[in-house]
Amino acid sequence: MEPVDEDFRSMIQQSPTGVLLHEVNSLRILWANQTACELFKYDLAELRSLKAHHMSSQNERYHREDGVAWLHSAALFGSSSRQWKYLASDGTEFLTDATATVVRLDGQKVIMVELRPTDHEIGAEEPIDWATVSLERIISHTSSGILVLDDADRVVRASPLAAGLFGKTSEDIVGIHVLELGKMSPESAELDFQQKDTDPNKKINCRIKVKNADNSSRWLAGYLENVEIDDTNLSVLMVRDITDRIEAEEHVAAQRTQLEYLSRYNAMGDMALLLAHDLGQPLAASLNFLSGVKTRINDPHVEADTLSYGIEMIEKQLNRASEIVSSAKRYVRRIESTTATFNLLDAVKESLYFVRLRATEFDVPVKVELGNQPLLLEGEQVLIGQVIINLCMNAIDEIKDSDNNKELHVTLRDDGGLASLSIADQGRGMKEHPADRLALGAFSSKEDGSGIGLIISEQIAQRHGGTIQFTPNEPQGTIATLTLPLKSD
Template sequence: MSPGEGLAAADFRELTDALKYCVLLHDARTFDILWANRAACELLGWTVDELRPLKAPDMSKNARQYSRTLGHRWLGRAAQHGVSTTEWCYRARSGEEILTEAIAIRVELAERTAVMVQFRDIAEEKAVRRDLFRTEHRLRAFLGGLAEGIVVLDDADRVLFASESATRLLDDGLDGADFGTYCCDGRVPEREGRYRFAAPGATPRWYAATCQHIEIESDLRGRMLLFYDITDRVRAEERHRRDTQHLDHLARYNAMGDMAMAIAHEVSQPLSAAYNFVEGTRGRLGAGQESVLWGLDNAVRQIDRARRILASLRQYVGRLEQSEQLTDLNAIVRDCAYFVELRAQEHAVAVEFELAAEPLPVRCENVLIGQVVMNLAANAVDETARLPEAERTVTVTTRRTGDGRAELAVRDRGHGPPPDERVFEGVFTAKENGSGIGLALSHRIIARHGGTLDVHANEPRGSVFRFTLPAVPTHHPPTEP
């Protein structure tokens, strides 16, 4: 073998000895080792003279994939095609097994054709690669199992990166999308808070989101958004808020009942005394005092009417029990009718009661269901009071539905159902000084009893507020409230 043109033999040896890559030179026909550079000798632990007689089993790992047949096949591919690459595990003189990346190249020498094998130790590199692969696999598993979604947005709010959890929460098409199309409240989060997200056409859900700037060298830079679903928590808070309002209402209701009882008790005594005085005075007047007698008769009637009002009030507010009992829905309506008619008379509204001929047994808290009846009827009276007097009619009906439930409906001829779909959430009122809480409380009371409350358009005009309560077998006689 002669050195390259322009190089002395000594210079050529210095160059080959300086190589960090290991080099073995094989005969292209017999595959015998012809020569090795210093790096190969130092790595394998043999001199060139000791390497020449060695065969593949002498210097390769004792494993099937490193057999002599496979080694010859690899070198033969290089001899035939010019180059061939493989991973080969050499065994050093000390017994140490060295995994290498080996490249076999056909070389046309002056005296013969040879196959030059260049190889380097890749054991440490393979270990690092395995560690990186394991770390990447773990990170993917962690990110895929996160409840939080992670997206990185550029300055134009386009998604640069989306985690598997983010695509699972929102949409598979997040990568490269405009994140603004997923923000149901019209703004892309820039600070910590609660937001509603949804894929186009999907139902919005509530998410808690946090934002921070992220910059990973030149690979990823932008606003990182972390978010997780809190829809159940928001709904629970909303239910708690409604329950709190309901309890506040009951507290005010009970306080009102106590005050009404006290007023009824205190006023009934002077009314009774006034009634007795008027009766006594009328008995002492002679027959010629017709005008005085007429005035006293009317005074008696008014006092008697006031006594009946107080008696009805005491009967009604005196029943503030919180336990359910079996009763007739028709009886509850009749019990409320007096107060509904009083409200209607103030506005010259006619109230028609069309009650079912048969009993409608339900299990409920009488006072609460009575409160719903009066609330719906009072709303209908107030709505109808805006109409011309000839059209001021409210109809209250009860019936048994096809599935056996007890139903009450209040119909008016007003302006129709409220336009707000959240009419039973305490946000709607058509009254100048109303709060809208009455319908929300009515909805909660009916739902608490396992019933439904809804509103529909009345024909040809107006609204129908209707609630149903679960049926009770008719063989249980209802308790008269």
């Protein structure tokens, strides 16, 4: 390839800095300016036929793999700088400060290497560490360490940062198999490492858990890419510390677990309140009928139909008590349930059983429009059920103290991929309490309702990808709308 931009070529030809253009993938030389040709003591045609190891010092500190990794890192991240010693055609060596940069030329990307010879004598060279020099810019900008692996996935080179992340020095880590450095996750990543020889172009993302000297853990994010240069396979693994991110994720998970515990704990409390309240009526009625039967059974003139009626009513009340207990047991049995697909329609119907018990106590009619269409969600039915109960109980508390229409309206519908449940009342409304304060507890001052609170209800809705919104009802009152995403097919 010859650069077609004459102004560019003229400018580069006059530069005192040597310039080489490399093809991005194969890294072969495409072009060089006059300064570079003079440094290497080759003409352009000869330079273009050279391989990387023909141009580099034979000193052990300038491994061919290091040079390939350096240029490859520039291809990955746009730019990379390091000191590098080159070999001229007459056998002399010269040390340079070299910068590799990805540029676009003639419609395609190339790697431009700028060579600035230094005045250091060979004997006065500073010790050159592969990563601290060759990848200094990458490390400083990405806080990443770099490991070079051989074909057997053993470390052959490591930056001090990378070695330190594994609790080792650059010398100590050489020769260790990458899978012995820590525990990889997900498990498929370890399998990918074992099978990567069958797919040289496979890129691997993983997390590595490393044990520190004090038995604490450090988490690293790893990215491995295989590169084949001159028939040699080179693997570069970049690692960076993500312990803070993992700890933050664990903190969020702990908060979620605490929320689940509080929600389930309050669900048990709700059931206890309902059982204590609603079992009292049928049991008291059963005792009254039983007392009446006992009084009349010794009466020689009592009619059989009268005793039968009393026994029948006792049986009816006890059956009612049994239904209440069975419903509570079904509800509580799922308190330890995990995420699963469920029908919101079923959850609403089950929740309304308990809502109606409370509404009957205050003579509040419950009007429902649920339809028959299944509305499938992904989540925890018991938690969503608690949200529904909580919203309805708050609405009933508003209705019972109102002089307006004492009705609770519950509407469920499919709203274009979303399930929308509206709970409307004509209570005190939002004049006293602004909408942005409703979820903070300003909406209700009830003494024995659900207890999980609107703020926790809102958190549960958000966890399921939904929202709770409060809007004014007409002519007075509030509409609470729970919106949840339907499960996609």
